[in-house]
Amino acid sequence: MTIKPLKNQFASDNYAGICPEAWQALQQADSGYATSYGDDPWTAKACDALRNFFETDCEVFFVFNGTAANSLALASLCQSYHSVICHETAHVETDECGASQFFSNGTKLLIVGGKDGKVDLAEVEHTVKKRTDIHYPKPQVLSITQTTELGTVYTPEELIAIHGLTKRLKLKLHMDGARFANAVAALQVHPKEVTWRAGVDVLTFGGTKNGMPMGEAVVFFDNKLAREFDYRCKQAGQLASKMRYLSAPWFGLLKNDAMLRHAGHANTCAHKLAEAVSAIPGVELVHPTEANAVFVRLPEDTISALRNKGWVFYTFIGSGHCRFMCSWATTEDDIASLANDINEVTKRP
Numbered sequence: 001m002t003i004k005p006l007k008n009q010f011a012s013d014n015y016a017g018i019c020p021e022a023w024q025a026l027q028q029a030d031s032g033y034a035t036s037y038g039d040d041p042w043t044a045k046a047c048d049a050l051r052n053f054f055e056t057d058c059e060v061f062f063v064f065n066g067t068a069a070n071s072l073a074l075a076s077l078c079q080s081y082h083s084v085i086c087h088e089t090a091h092v093e094t095d096e097c098g099a100s101q102f103f104s105n106g107t108k109l110l111i112v113g114g115k116d117g118k119v120d121l122a123e124v125e126h127t128v129k130k131r132t133d134i135h136y137p138k139p140q141v142l143s144i145t146q147t148t149e150l151g152t153v154y155t156p157e158e159l160i161a162i163h164g165l166t167k168r169l170k171l172k173l174h175m176d177g178a179r180f181a182n183a184v185a186a187l188q189v190h191p192k193e194v195t196w197r198a199g200v201d202v203l204t205f206g207g208t209k210n211g212m213p214m215g216e217a218v219v220f221f222d223n224k225l226a227r228e229f230d231y232r233c234k235q236a237g238q239l240a241s242k243m244r245y246l247s248a249p250w251f252g253l254l255k256n257d258a259m260l261r262h263a264g265h266a267n268t269c270a271h272k273l274a275e276a277v278s279a280i281p282g283v284e285l286v287h288p289t290e291a292n293a294v295f296v297r298l299p300e301d302t303i304s305a306l307r308n309k310g311w312v313f314y315t316f317i318g319s320g321h322c323r324f325m326c327s328w329a330t331t332e333d334d335i336a337s338l339a340n341d342i343n344e345v346t347k348r349p
């Protein structure tokens with residue numbers, strides 16, 4: 001039986017395959033025997049590559065996916081009677097099936113609004129201050145997503161303002177960086193400027209959506225917070241015995257800036273797509289395109305016509321508009337072909 005690859009997809013960056021650098025690193029790591037459970041040279045190299053990337057002596061753990069990375073990171077920052085403040089569209093709130101509550105034994109998520117997927121700081125402050133009594137789940141962490149679920153990017157200035165607030169309100173700061181590489185590529189900054197220097201205590205750094213077969217890194221910038229995190233991973237079923245296959249792609253992708261190059265490519269593709277589709281009458285961008293996602297408002301009949309032509313894309317993210325997501329593997333042809341089809345099926349008055 002031959003399996004036909006899926007064409008016509010802009011559903012998610014996790015539909016893409018494994019990028020060459022990750023594949024090559026896997027092959028390199030696949031050389032004979034190596035110690036298990038992370039005590040191997042490939043994992044050591046990957047941790048060093050991450051410390052180098054962030055220019056600091058951070059603690060690094062590799063887990064299988066983002067849900068585990070986020071919920072274990074949050075659990076490590078909280079007691080069960082604490083709460084975590086996040087945006088109403090945050091992945092931890094809408095797409096993790098309650099995992100952070102589960103792994104933290106009940107820590108509550110408190111949601112706030114905010115334009116284009118970014119937390120409104122006045123709402124965060126109100127959420128912390130409106131109750132100080134013992135009956136309220138004590139606010140402990142602010143969790144933000146970079147890039148946001150709506151494809152926008154917190155600027156260094158915005159992060160400084162967030163840090164000012166979390167310091168004042170004595171909140172820890174967690175960053176869901178499933179698409180952190182896309183943010184760094186978009187902002188053209190040193191990774192440290194938008195993480196530990198901006199007060200981020202823990203980053204969950206996504207590998208899967210940037211060309212790895214699987215895997216996310218949990219990066220603690222405050223090493224005290226990483227205490228016994230290895231036990232937390234093990235108990236949650238997130239300690240890979242053949243760890244080298246989870247860690248080696250990090251080493252491969254951080255070498256020669258491959259990760260930022262792929263992320264930059266995905267971002268460029270999104271900008272090209274946004275430009276092409278926003279020129280079509282009747283098509284409207286609903287959020288600014290700042291990284292690798294393009295959100296557009298399309299009439300229902302256009303959406304069905306595109307789906308009938310075989311295009312795959314999501315309409316359940318955020319406010320329910322169409323999301324077209326680019327990846328390291330997106331091509332100029334993919335973009336031209338989608339823009340062409342949207343143009344063709346959009347009915348003119």
Ligand SMILES: *Cc1c(COP(=O)(O)O)cnc(C)c1O
Pocket residue numbers: 065066067068070091092145148149176178179208209
């Ligand atoms: C994809 C994604 C994750 C990780 O999801 P998993 O499916 O658990 O790997 C986390 N946060 C955000 C914002 C994401 O887009």
